[in-house]
Amino acid sequence: MKQEKKLPQLNTVLSPALLSLYDLSSNVVVIIDVLRATSTIATALYNGAKEIIPVASVAECIKLGKQLDVITAGERDGQVAEGLQYGNTPFQYDENFIKGKTLVLTTTNGTKLLHMALAANAEEIVTGSFCNLSAVSDYLIQQNKNVILACAAWKNKVNLEDTLLAGAIIANIKNSFSINCDASAIAETLYQQAQDNLYEFMKNKNASHYHRLMGFGLEKDLRYCLTINNANVLCIYKNGRLVNPVIPGK
Amino acid sequence: MKQEKKLPQLNTVLSPALLSLYDLSSNVVVIIDVLRATSTIATALYNGAKEIIPVASVAECIKLGKQLDVITAGERDGQVAEGLQYGNTPFQYDENFIKGKTLVLTTTNGTKLLHMALAANAEEIVTGSFCNLSAVSDYLIQQNKNVILACAAWKNKVNLEDTLLAGAIIANIKNSFSINCDASAIAETLYQQAQDNLYEFMKNKNASHYHRLMGFGLEKDLRYCLTINNANVLCIYKNGRLVNPVIPGK
Numbered sequence: 001m002k003q004e005k006k007l008p009q010l011n012t013v014l015s016p017a018l019l020s021l022y023d024l025s026s027n028v029v030v031i032i033d034v035l036r037a038t039s040t041i042a043t044a045l046y047n048g049a050k051e052i053i054p055v056a057s058v059a060e061c062i063k064l065g066k067q068l069d070v071i072t073a074g075e076r077d078g079q080v081a082e083g084l085q086y087g088n089t090p091f092q093y094d095e096n097f098i099k100g101k102t103l104v105l106t107t108t109n110g111t112k113l114l115h116m117a118l119a120a121n122a123e124e125i126v127t128g129s130f131c132n133l134s135a136v137s138d139y140l141i142q143q144n145k146n147v148i149l150a151c152a153a154w155k156n157k158v159n160l161e162d163t164l165l166a167g168a169i170i171a172n173i174k175n176s177f178s179i180n181c182d183a184s185a186i187a188e189t190l191y192q193q194a195q196d197n198l199y200e201f202m203k204n205k206n207a208s209h210y211h212r213l214m215g216f217g218l219e220k221d222l223r224y225c226l227t228i229n230n231a232n233v234l235c236i237y238k239n240g241r242l243v244n245p246v247i248p249g250k
Numbered sequence: 251m252k253q254e255k256k257l258p259q260l261n262t263v264l265s266p267a268l269l270s271l272y273d274l275s276s277n278v279v280v281i282i283d284v285l286r287a288t289s290t291i292a293t294a295l296y297n298g299a300k301e302i303i304p305v306a307s308v309a310e311c312i313k314l315g316k317q318l319d320v321i322t323a324g325e326r327d328g329q330v331a332e333g334l335q336y337g338n339t340p341f342q343y344d345e346n347f348i349k350g351k352t353l354v355l356t357t358t359n360g361t362k363l364l365h366m367a368l369a370a371n372a373e374e375i376v377t378g379s380f381c382n383l384s385a386v387s388d389y390l391i392q393q394n395k396n397v398i399l400a401c402a403a404w405k406n407k408v409n410l411e412d413t414l415l416a417g418a419i420i421a422n423i424k425n426s427f428s429i430n431c432d433a434s435a436i437a438e439t440l441y442q443q444a445q446d447n448l449y450e451f452m453k454n455k456n457a458s459h460y461h462r463l464m465g466f467g468l469e470k471d472l473r474y475c476l477t478i479n480n481a482n483v484l485c486i487y488k489n490g491r492l493v494n495p496v497i498p499g500k
Contacts, residue, residue, distance in 0.1 A: 014264065014408055015265075015267075015268060017265075017267050017268055017271075018265060018267055018268075018406060018407070018408070021267075021405070021406055021407055154432075155271070156268060156271055157268070157271055157431075157432070157433070158264055158268070158432055158433045158436065159432045160432040160435055160436065163432075163436060179456065180456065180458055180461075181407075181458070182404075182407070182408055182409045182410040182413075182455075182457055182458050182459075183407070183408045185410060185455040185456060185457065186408065186410065186413060186436065186440055189439070189440055189443055189455065190436055190439055190440065192443075193439050193442075193443065205432075205435040205439065206429065206430065206435060207432055207435065208430060208431070208432050209432075211430075
């Protein structure tokens with residue numbers, strides 16, 4: 001009798017406040033903060049950043065930046081945090097600016113969630129965004145391990161854009177996983193409705209973060225962060241740093 | 251200049267673990283536990299139950315049932331809880347059985363969430379299900395107060411059926427509310443995809459509770475609980491009891 005191949009499990013967590021319901025220890029955890037932390041991370045690594053050190057607090061970011069004499073960046077509530085040099089817009093991190101450099105980064109939701117996943121003993125952590133959708137999807141299939149898609153949300157409130165990215169990843173990789181998770185079904189259904197025009201979907205659905213960023217004049221950021229594969233590198237957390245493992249030290 | 255009417259706010263909470271993010275004090279909170287607590291509650295009141303006393307624990311249910319000499323019912327993990335007389339299937343509560351009677355009820359998710367909302371000072375509490383969709387929707391419009399649609403989920407994990415009902419209520423009442431809540435947009439989008447055949451949608455999306463109940467041979471319950479307006483009464487919490495205010499003591 002032919003034995004059926006046992007597929008790894010995939011689960012989606014729509015808010016950091018739900019992360020503790022899952023055992024992360026044997027999982028690859030994908031940190032999702034589409035607007036804008038994980039889009040910015042992908043962009044910086046795509047443009048040749050040596051590494052990104054994600055930290056949970058602004059104070060830690062300032063301290064570590066001084067110690068290492070490197071760039072500090074981050075936001076609180078969508079704007080550059082006081083005491084940091086740069087913000088969370090992917091457009092800051094072009095090749096001229098970031099190539100070969102180290103960046104210490106803190107954001108309202110994304111870097112916090114990454115540290116929660118670390119504390120919960122995630123076996124492996126990568127960051128995901130529309131900017132690096134294919135790289136993440138391919139990696140998850142290749143690893144053949146259990147996966148948690150962890151949405152950073154907004155101060156624990158479920159948001160559209162992170163749920164949409166979870167759905168996009170699921171659409172790409174579902175045949176390689178066993179999915180018994182209603183949140184995953186919700187995310188995938190949502191993405192199916194949105195995929196033809198993510199920006200218009202966010203606008204039409206009155207997404208809270210759409211309004212937050214438009215209020216800051218950041219339509220350009222919004223459109224960029226909702227574009228698929230425009231910074232298509234794997235962003236993997238190793239030894240306290242997010243790096244692109246394919247071209248180390250590019 | 252004509253002043254625009256200020257609409258009340260509507261928010262959707264996809265898991266009890268997210269309820270504390272919201273101020274319930276000036277809200278009508280709709281407790282949603284489609285499979286099966288709030289469907290059973292609507293059915294019992296529709297069939298003339300005098301009142302339903304929701305309690306959080308099995309022990310409390312047994313104790314109160316003895317004190318009042320009334321029917322006790324409830325489930326844990328989808329099956330009749332030990333020590334209780336009846337389960338959580340709506341088919342138990344026909345007119346012959348329940349008319350004029352008091353029921354003390356405890357369930358895995360729904361009655362727990364109701365007590366969380368009480369503890370968080372909800373201004374008013376009603377229960378919602380597909381069985382009483384129109385009654386709930388009409389009431390919310392008529393009250394003209396802020397609304398929280400609170401999904402009971404499954405042990406805090408977001409589920410399809412409760413999210414779908416939130417979406418169905420939103421579809422009915424959205425013109426009377428100001429909705430700046432991504433979870434509401436997600437719920438409504440999901441419902442739009444599912445509304446033509448809720449049962450098939452649950453089956454096709456591999457809903458976890460679909461499998462749980464089918465595993466217990468409860469397809470009949472599933473189909474009933476996904477039928478719109480088959481027990482269309484308002485179920486409102488007053489003085490520790492859920493009652494149908496329209497026909498008190500029917």
